[in-house]
Amino acid sequence: MDTAYLGKYGQLRVLSTAFLDGSFIDPLSQKKGAEFIKQLSTTNYSKEIDNLSGLYKGTDLVEAVINTHMMAMMQNVLFAVPSNALPFVNAYISRFDIENIKLILSSKKLGYKVDQTEAFLVIGRGVPAGLLGAIITKEDYKNILEQNDIEGVVKSLVKYGYGVTLMKSMDAVKKDNDISGMILSLDLLYYERLIDVYKMHNSPEGQVLNYLSDSIDIKNLMSSIKASVMHYKDVKPYFIKGGSIPESTLSELAEKDAYEIKDYMPFKIDYAFDLYKKDPFLSYIEVALEKELYKKYIGAFRRSCLSLGFLLAFMMRAEIERNELRNAWLKNYYGLSSERFSHMKMIDYIM
Numbered sequence: 001m002d003t004a005y006l007g008k009y010g011q012l013r014v015l016s017t018a019f020l021d022g023s024f025i026d027p028l029s030q031k032k033g034a035e036f037i038k039q040l041s042t043t044n045y046s047k048e049i050d051n052l053s054g055l056y057k058g059t060d061l062v063e064a065v066i067n068t069h070m071m072a073m074m075q076n077v078l079f080a081v082p083s084n085a086l087p088f089v090n091a092y093i094s095r096f097d098i099e100n101i102k103l104i105l106s107s108k109k110l111g112y113k114v115d116q117t118e119a120f121l122v123i124g125r126g127v128p129a130g131l132l133g134a135i136i137t138k139e140d141y142k143n144i145l146e147q148n149d150i151e152g153v154v155k156s157l158v159k160y161g162y163g164v165t166l167m168k169s170m171d172a173v174k175k176d177n178d179i180s181g182m183i184l185s186l187d188l189l190y191y192e193r194l195i196d197v198y199k200m201h202n203s204p205e206g207q208v209l210n211y212l213s214d215s216i217d218i219k220n221l222m223s224s225i226k227a228s229v230m231h232y233k234d235v236k237p238y239f240i241k242g243g244s245i246p247e248s249t250l251s252e253l254a255e256k257d258a259y260e261i262k263d264y265m266p267f268k269i270d271y272a273f274d275l276y277k278k279d280p281f282l283s284y285i286e287v288a289l290e291k292e293l294y295k296k297y298i299g300a301f302r303r304s305c306l307s308l309g310f311l312l313a314f315m316m317r318a319e320i321e322r323n324e325l326r327n328a329w330l331k332n333y334y335g336l337s338s339e340r341f342s343h344m345k346m347i348d349y350i351m
Helices: 001-017 022-028 034-040 046-052 060-078 086-093 095-110 138-145 150-156 163-167 171-178 180-201 204-232 247-253 258-264 270-278 283-303 309-334 340-342
Strands: none
Touching: 001 060, 001 309, 022 309, 034 060, 034 309, 046 060, 060 086, 060 247, 060 309, 086 095, 086 138, 086 180, 086 247, 086 270, 095 138, 095 283, 138 150, 150 163, 163 180, 171 180, 180 204, 180 340, 204 247, 204 258, 204 283, 204 309, 204 340, 247 258, 258 270, 270 283, 270 340, 283 309
16 A cells, blocks of 8 residues: 555545436436436536536537546546656546547548537646646647648647657558558557556556556457458557457457457457347447456456555546446437447446
8 A cells, every 4th residue: 555645545535426326327318408418417517517508509518518527537636646646647548638639530531620529529628738637738629620631630749749650640541541540550659658657657556557458458359350340351550569368369350250259258248249240239349348347447446545546446437427428418319229328338337
């Protein structure tokens, strides 16, 4: 135990009581439009709803509210965190910069306008520059969004440490209008940074490194499954280093029928493959793997109270709630089937 975490542990324990549970979120999936927002306003999301209702409506408002609230919860981890844990927390939160950059690249490829994209970005609104782990601020994103094309976006990201990595895939974008290489390079960069920072932390907490390794395995297994479904040939460049499954095994799996891959999963999720066989929706498999990953680690991290793991559990829980609320909204807004929705739910299963 590290007593430097004592104050932060107490603060986050109190803040954890504000997380929503499944009994509140499930009924939200039956609410539409204003009713969804009205019900959510009875919780500690009311501040974000009040602040953003004048700027956004409908889906834009829901996305902006739940993303902003999640980042506010993440911000709580950064205040008074032990100095040796700060680089790891920053590196973890940079996953939302990665998410935003992917969104912007996709929107430029599809020709979307700024106002069709901005509300969906995960930004710490009203937070002083540099306070949140993600180094790109709301003002920075405004400039990035205003670029005319993908090349302009990439050039504007050079000073944030992403542009050089993305530039390596620029020729493929110009030639084939294919941004998959860029998307992959961002994932590779994220996990490489996260593992490097963790090793520098010099922590005895092997569970955190195991969690990172299992997370990479899941990413790589999903790449193998997608390659199998899409009949991709050269899949080696799509695998992230740092997992426990050898690249040769992942390449072999990519050549198998997707249903056969179930026997190679790190968790027993045969039911998800059975669902996929009836309804070819890959999220059944991906979400099932994520559920097992969270169930394996989040409880253990929460019990390791004076440690880096406890901080990680809090951040994971904030992200899970964001995803759960988003799914509840999409259930009615986009007509997500009840079966698909029921298998996307996580909170009750993992908590």
